[in-house]
Amino acid sequence: MLHKVTFAIAVSAISLLVADCSNSKKTTSSSEMPSLKETFQKDFAIGAALNGQQIQEKEPNAAVLVPQQFNAITPENIMKAEIIHPEWDKYNFDLADKIVAYGQKHKMEINGHTLIWHSQLPAFVRRMKDADSVRHFFTDHITTIAGRYDGKITSWDVVNEALEEDGSLRKSIFLEKLGEDYIVEAFRLAQKAAPNTKLYYNDYNIEQPKKRAGAIAIIKKLQAAGVRIDGVGIQGHWRASNVPLKDIEESIVEFSKLGIEVMFTELDLGVLPNPWDSDAADVNMKAEYSAKMNPYINGLPDSMQVKQSKGYEDLFNLFLKYKGQVSRITLWGVNDGQSWLNGWPIRGRTNYPLLFDREFKPKPAFYRVIETKTKSAGKKAF
Numbered sequence: 001m002l003h004k005v006t007f008a009i010a011v012s013a014i015s016l017l018v019a020d021c022s023n024s025k026k027t028t029s030s031s032e033m034p035s036l037k038e039t040f041q042k043d044f045a046i047g048a049a050l051n052g053q054q055i056q057e058k059e060p061n062a063a064v065l066v067p068q069q070f071n072a073i074t075p076e077n078i079m080k081a082e083i084i085h086p087e088w089d090k091y092n093f094d095l096a097d098k099i100v101a102y103g104q105k106h107k108m109e110i111n112g113h114t115l116i117w118h119s120q121l122p123a124f125v126r127r128m129k130d131a132d133s134v135r136h137f138f139t140d141h142i143t144t145i146a147g148r149y150d151g152k153i154t155s156w157d158v159v160n161e162a163l164e165e166d167g168s169l170r171k172s173i174f175l176e177k178l179g180e181d182y183i184v185e186a187f188r189l190a191q192k193a194a195p196n197t198k199l200y201y202n203d204y205n206i207e208q209p210k211k212r213a214g215a216i217a218i219i220k221k222l223q224a225a226g227v228r229i230d231g232v233g234i235q236g237h238w239r240a241s242n243v244p245l246k247d248i249e250e251s252i253v254e255f256s257k258l259g260i261e262v263m264f265t266e267l268d269l270g271v272l273p274n275p276w277d278s279d280a281a282d283v284n285m286k287a288e289y290s291a292k293m294n295p296y297i298n299g300l301p302d303s304m305q306v307k308q309s310k311g312y313e314d315l316f317n318l319f320l321k322y323k324g325q326v327s328r329i330t331l332w333g334v335n336d337g338q339s340w341l342n343g344w345p346i347r348g349r350t351n352y353p354l355l356f357d358r359e360f361k362p363k364p365a366f367y368r369v370i371e372t373k374t375k376s377a378g379k380k381a382f
């Protein structure tokens, strides 16, 4: 059954592609479509995470849509350690160089994601037992990669997801082997290797008070040590029906008081049930598939579409209120079919978390986002 559905989706995607190729007007239904990056040009950058195919411009629809809608990009996976640094002495810069060329060609901000993260580590690091080896990897990895792209990319998520939900430091291989100063060390190394690149701390749920306090402690510690941190990224993997607006607003205010940029770096509003009724976006969390947990294989009901549009609208109204503090909003993917939320925390589901549908068409949420600006612009004019 699922195979049939997948097959049907694949066939309709192909026919769409063929239709698009034979009639360029169809792909450029985009030409009448408003542009996110133009709409918010004076407010903040609008980004998308790109997968390997998109970076190589192998997806015709994305090749048209991405430069039209976005002026910032983040590689979804290809700068992560397991891909860019697969063995002790082997770096694989192929796709990373391509995303840099792509971003430069389209004059986009490029956010490097990510230097130090406990997940998607190469096997040789996961096997490490002694602190010296971890330190050697850590130093070489940051210095080599941050150095190579300095002056070519805008920023780095230097450290990703170093906190537990209670605000304490995550028990990762880095904490265990290098001790709690490893975050300051990571930024110090990045600062030295990449003096022209902005340096950020990035995490999920840091809008929540306890975890936010942990992030503030990290930022203050860096500042007290005289090490540069330019911004903080709140990932923003929220549920459409439960966007924590009050916590988000408080976080924008508190983080910006520290004199750094605030960004929303991995925004998506999932619509599927969560097995733990939780907002944690820990990549290690996994649950079993069941039909009950995958209710919308045949399409998103209008009621959910409305909830999601409202969630995005509320968020963008808030972002606009703090446009002086918020520098970038990045969506974690281009279209619904490509989102990681189809595979996490349960594999094989059909989620609808982004602003473009599986056929790259703008969803109601897209128009509501645009209207947060055009309506307020209208209001101001009168």
Ligand code: XIL
Pocket: 076, 077, 160, 235, 266, 281, 283, 340
């Ligand atoms: C995700 C990617 O989207 C997936 O393709 C991959 O399999 C796992 O990682 N927080 C992050 C991102 O910082 O790097 C994660 O990206 C999503 C959660």
